[in-house]
Amino acid sequence: MIKLTINDTPIAVPKGTTILEAARTLGIHIPTLCHMDLHMDQFGVVNQASSCRVCTVEVQGRPALVTACSEKVTDGMHVSTHTPRAITARRMSVELLLSNHPKDCLMCPKNLECDLQKLAADLGVRDIKWAGERIDFEKDESSGAIVKDPNKCVMCRRCETMCNEVQTCGILSAVNRGFNTFVGPAFNLDMKETSCTYCGQCVAVCPTAALTENNDIHKVWREINNPNKHVIVQVAPAIRVAVGELFDMPAGSISTGKLATSLRRLGFDAVYDTDFAADLTILEEASELVHRIQHGGVLPILTSCCPAWVQFFEHQYPDMLDIPSTCKSPQIMFGALAKTYYAEKKGIDPKDIVVVSVMPCIAKKAEAKRTELSHHELQNVDYVLTTREYGLMLKEACIDFANLPEGDFDHMLGESTGASVIFGTTGGVIEAAARTAYEWLTGETLEQVELTQLRGLDGIRSGKVQIGDLELNIGIAHGLGNARKLLDSIKAGECNFQAIEIMACPGGCIGGGGQPYHHGDMEIIRKRQIAIYQEDRNKTKRKSHENQEVLDLYEKYLGKPYGEKAHELLHTHYVAKEKI
């Protein structure tokens, strides 16, 4: 142990601890901006740029101030965190950042969520003493998913760490030099011309509004208020355990009933649950798996629910496109059915139906725009809102979410089982599939529905599920860097899994790029995961093939799972794309 004093208080901490971490154990929160430590051992990534100089402290005997985030403690060190010199230096660092930063905070998409804004407030910045030249870059809104505004960048490099080290996509890099430096893709391409997956993890960690999502709120309002349109909405599983955070409810609150009520109050014509389509996905995917096992098809099968993951393998592994399941994602399956089955049953012209999705995800915005995910020239899904955008709509509509009465989803595309709820967390899709595969293949009832061997938050996990004589080896990865490791092992022929689940975001959809900002507190993601599993337990039906509305759909419309009609509406194909 290393012994030192911080503000005259003696403390002993393990070797290798930084001043920042040591101070936190004493309840002293030295401010930071560029520093990012998500404390996720399975990812082990810390952004250590030490570029913002906001965490400077005084160390006795050291002539210069030191940055607490990078300086390791030493024996006998005397640290002072709030000498006038340290405080002045911190404030000056923030003032210098602000001197080249737009001051449109009131209109900024990150207003009240911005780390720089909070720092300026906490440090009592009242005026900027320096007025110099200002950077003047063009915003990139090309992707329709992620908006990149270099004018608001503070060069903390968190996005680069996320994109290059955690997700291994390698889209973002600092380019140019000096005053002209900004973070952007190769060759000054627009984001849409790159192999960006739109996972949005860069957005999730950006301290300012340099990276945000495309805002589709006004378009959805316009559709809701168009009397000629029948606007139906679906919400993804991970929303119900996160949206409450936007209304000061504790992390991990389950608000499924309030969510249904709030959607109806906003004015949607029908309020549905993507969980319905998740159950449907399981029936299709489990059928595909059984088909591949029985017909000597390609194994392992990889899940295809996550659109960032789909983009990832199309760009990074274009020679392996026969491995992923051909199932469309639940949001797209829902949209395809809304404009066919639902339209037919309700007697509405599909052209007059607008499908809106509320998703924890930014990649879902890009997915909805993929031209092949359409039917009779109508996109399956029209608009995608992130959890954050949905929260904003509720605020605009003066809805007091936390105090809403419980409601329920509409019928026909609204029933869901516990199996579909856990789609929102890493390990959940494959657990749901295994529950159904077990009963289908053995003809017996699965008593222990909770397959805990598949759960957890480790980046790469594996588990076995015994299904009669068949031992199903299952692999799970979350975070695209971990997905890459699994894919490389398949490529090298070292992998003996039959089924693999991959989700692009750390934690799965509960940690999606469109979720309420976690501000580096990954405990929030854990709480959302606990809530997801609780919501599964709250359900009486916990296996996808018990979903009566899904069974009705097959009986009245689709025919057999993995059959001809199902192929037409619920399956897709993948395209090899360039890596750039």
Added chain:
Amino acid sequence: MAKALAQIPTVSVKDLPKELFDQLDGYIQTLEDKKGSLIHVLHRAQHLFGYLPKEVMLFVARRLDIPAANVFGVVSFYSFFTTNPVGEHVVSVCMGTACFVRGADKILHEFKAKLGISTGETTPDMLFTLKDVRCVGACGLAPIVLVGDKVYGRVKLDEVDGIINAYVVKNFGKEQ
């Protein structure tokens, strides 16, 4: 807001000679630590192609298994690397302190006027590229102009025409 100069897309050239890529690949094959040799490889690439268009950077990125964004980040950082085609003769006007106080800015201005281009640009006939450079280390000869490797010292304004013409004539001779 229009695109800032720093955001202009990199030049893309589709039909670069295959033998140059082969030569570059041959060089890369000889390297033990490929990922650690990015700058060496870029030097070689610029030597071969004269500049680093998008296709050359992509080739390097894929051969070294480095994200293209990182390759571009390095190329755009170092002033030695250029992503635009350069003329046959690169005219570098030293703007170091000694040259500057002896009127290098006026010399540079004269070159701009005579060649009809700004610094960093190339004449349409691809004969000249004009650059302003920092101290070249021969302050006794200030102000200095380099054309390729040839040094012109104590350059006077009325000598600029002659310097340019020498290369125009040389080139004209070659064409004949």
